[in-house]
Amino acid sequence: MTNPKTASTMSDVAKLAGVSAMTVSRALKPGTYVSEATRAQIREAADELGYVLNSAAAGLSSRKTGFVAVTIPSINNANFADTLRGLTERLRGSRLQILLGYTDYDVTREEQIIAQFLSRQPEAIVVTGGAHTDKCRRYLERTDVPIVEIWDLPKSPVDRVVGFSNAEAAQIMVRHLFEQGYRKIAFLGGDTSRDPRGLDRRHGFVDAMKALGLDPSRLVDAGTPPVAMREGAVAMRALLKTWPDTEAAMCVSDLSAYGAITECQRLGKSVPGDLAIAGFGAYDIAEMAIPSITTIDVSANRIGTLAAESILMGLDQSDAEAVPTAVTVTPKLLVRESTVKA
Amino acid sequence: MTNPKTASTMSDVAKLAGVSAMTVSRALKPGTYVSEATRAQIREAADELGYVLNSAAAGLSSRKTGFVAVTIPSINNANFADTLRGLTERLRGSRLQILLGYTDYDVTREEQIIAQFLSRQPEAIVVTGGAHTDKCRRYLERTDVPIVEIWDLPKSPVDRVVGFSNAEAAQIMVRHLFEQGYRKIAFLGGDTSRDPRGLDRRHGFVDAMKALGLDPSRLVDAGTPPVAMREGAVAMRALLKTWPDTEAAMCVSDLSAYGAITECQRLGKSVPGDLAIAGFGAYDIAEMAIPSITTIDVSANRIGTLAAESILMGLDQSDAEAVPTAVTVTPKLLVRESTVKA
DNA sequence: TTGAAAGCGTTACCAG
């Protein structure tokens, strides 16, 4: 077996196939002018040597790295995973590959990650959210590759945007609860700038409550993101202690809503009999839980697809000017058992 | 503001700082001999130009790309996310950066991803599991960077391994159920080669049942991975139809276990009163669910940490020979309410 | 502590 100390290069393949390196380069790319005979020969030579293209060299020369850099706050979050899936699937078949980083809901980590990314010369950058450190924002502004901010509608976007208004989504939920007859409504979570989307939902809650002439002060903190089931349970306990007469609770996510529901059940309170509970994000758990959880579906997957399309559109062309600056998706209310009295 | 058509390079910085490119290169790396005066000057020049290092060029020249390629079956899986977190955190501070790919539990996708990865010249490759297509295996064998197969103990590893025996882990659970007095025990899921780890758990179940002189034939399929809550619910329905007298059910994961539990509840069966249910993986839901779910904690995070350490050990040194070939973690049984009668 | 020259492996560009 051939096991050379150093990996083989194009000129090795060229030598073996009896052609020039340039011809090898062309033969290995689809849609180029090389006779089928020589192409076959080159393929064989490449196979024999176990040749693999060096993308770094290719990128250096062509100034196209094939990277799309993407940051998300957290892996292991069904919503962001869906977005990533949408991105990946839409990008599949193109020459683009995702370079992923997760920020742990920390703008400082985001800044570091973006700095790392930049040195890889990505052809586009997708960042979750519109909140960045000043330095990070400068990084993004300086670059001349397209930037797509997703999952939000920033006041002053860096470049392109694919997202929705978290505040409006929360308002939809408040209205639903109001229509179901609930008046004493609380909001759990969204109490930190580390999760600007959660914060926006809380703001949306407050605004909607005010608009309906209701008291918007039943706000319970849930601590540092990621806010998961446990945090929801703890917040629910706090809520019941402070405002025992609460009729409905909106949670910053389905996970915290589930935690809140289990806490109620442990305390012998029925949901929605004694207390209605709503979530956010259309996670699996919201469908399977007993009771099933009323939630908002934000089309996470579609956000990814649209971001990918924004990138693909006018990447190799110069129709970059024609790419829409902002694309919005529409959050959809899913009414389930947890907020509807029998 | 400086906004040159083409991004600035080291020689641009060098020119502005009045030194050679080589000195810039050194000044920008920590731990090199450059006088503080010139270093400061260079930093300033770099800042002014908004200079970013081109890692592709650096890697081409130094033959060190700084990439560690990692494949996992699925993002949005708390177990693999934990492993990735372990990897990332242990690698932080080193010059290594993760290049992530997810295979969707498909060895053919894995093959494509590995091929893509190879052309990025990673300095190490981490793959989940030991099942690969022949071609993929050849790819991995040809490379002379370290390969780490994780989450499994393959019969014939490509190179290094960090994992545990899924079969043994399943046996631990069977023994627990046996000790609790259950005899008619079923296994849900693990019915496809797309998830070799699930398959191993099923095999471990069968072996353990036989060893105890019990009937190992209560096996219910759960379909194509990822096997989530819904699949668990469907499988439970099938189980109760085929073997209504089942006393305990082991599920391939906590998610399917939760789905199975909710299905029981919908059918008016009490867990564990009428039927005990166990999961796998120590997901959050297993702790929060009512009843809480007995499960196996496989130290997913530690797998990542150990894989990272294996890579770091002897990467820049030549003590690569001293790196242990196989490292195992020990799955731990967590006994909860779902399998213990009151 | 600094600099000059020579690649690293590929592709753009221009010839033929």
Next chain:
DNA sequence: CTGGTAACGCTTTCAA
């Protein structure tokens, strides 16, 4: 359809 030459932006290596 194929080949030669000159970059791409950096680091290695050797000198000073």
